[in-house]
Amino acid sequence: MVENKVLNEDNKKILLDTIRSVNDFPKPGIIFKDITTLLNNKEAFKLLMNHLEDRYKSYNLDYIAGIDSRGFIFGAALADRLGIGFVPVRKKGKLPSTTVCEKYELEYGFDEVELHLDAFNNEKNVNVLLIDDIIVSGGTAYAAATLIKKLDVNLVEMCFLMNIQILEGAKKLSKVSPVYSVLEI
Numbered sequence: 001m002v003e004n005k006v007l008n009e010d011n012k013k014i015l016l017d018t019i020r021s022v023n024d025f026p027k028p029g030i031i032f033k034d035i036t037t038l039l040n041n042k043e044a045f046k047l048l049m050n051h052l053e054d055r056y057k058s059y060n061l062d063y064i065a066g067i068d069s070r071g072f073i074f075g076a077a078l079a080d081r082l083g084i085g086f087v088p089v090r091k092k093g094k095l096p097s098t099t100v101c102e103k104y105e106l107e108y109g110f111d112e113v114e115l116h117l118d119a120f121n122n123e124k125n126v127n128v129l130l131i132d133d134i135i136v137s138g139g140t141a142y143a144a145a146t147l148i149k150k151l152d153v154n155l156v157e158m159c160f161l162m163n164i165q166i167l168e169g170a171k172k173l174s175k176v177s178p179v180y181s182v183l184e185i
Helices: 009-017 042-056 070-082 139-150 169-173
Strands: 020-023 031-034 063-067 085-091 099-106 109-116 127-135 154-163 179-184
Touching: 009 042, 009 179, 042 070, 042 154, 042 179, 063 070, 063 139, 070 085, 070 127, 085 139, 099 139, 109 139, 127 139, 127 169, 139 154, 139 169, 154 169, 169 179
Parallel strands: 063 085, 063 127, 127 154, 154 179
Antiparallel strands: 020 031, 085 109, 099 109
């Protein structure tokens, strides 16, 4: 059985204190949570990665799938720490070989994400963790989860650095897979 480890409140505060809030970006009324200030703080980034490694080392994972583009940062680093493969979930048109695509809705239209058809080396029933930086509405992560499931692999959990609770994206995603957010905002 997997023990679900969560970060303690003191360590959550350390991480939150390194995330910059930028008012009115990308448009008026939005408070953008800028994680670049966490990434360039070596102590905070190490704290986060130590926590994720500790949480997921007993999950018997085979791959980590990271969502374009900030999910690549956390996903590749965690995959390296766990000694497993990393799979990029890219925006449409960025992968060079045969892909499978999934469309999702944005507040201003549609976009698509894709995976290589052989992203998991044509293995079936492998255990995959999907990771990204922030969940708001959950559209991109929902599309990525749908893609992963199309390839007949086991989506063990979806992991996010932050859950911005206002649009209930985590609630939507929990219908597809368990969801873990290090920080709730």
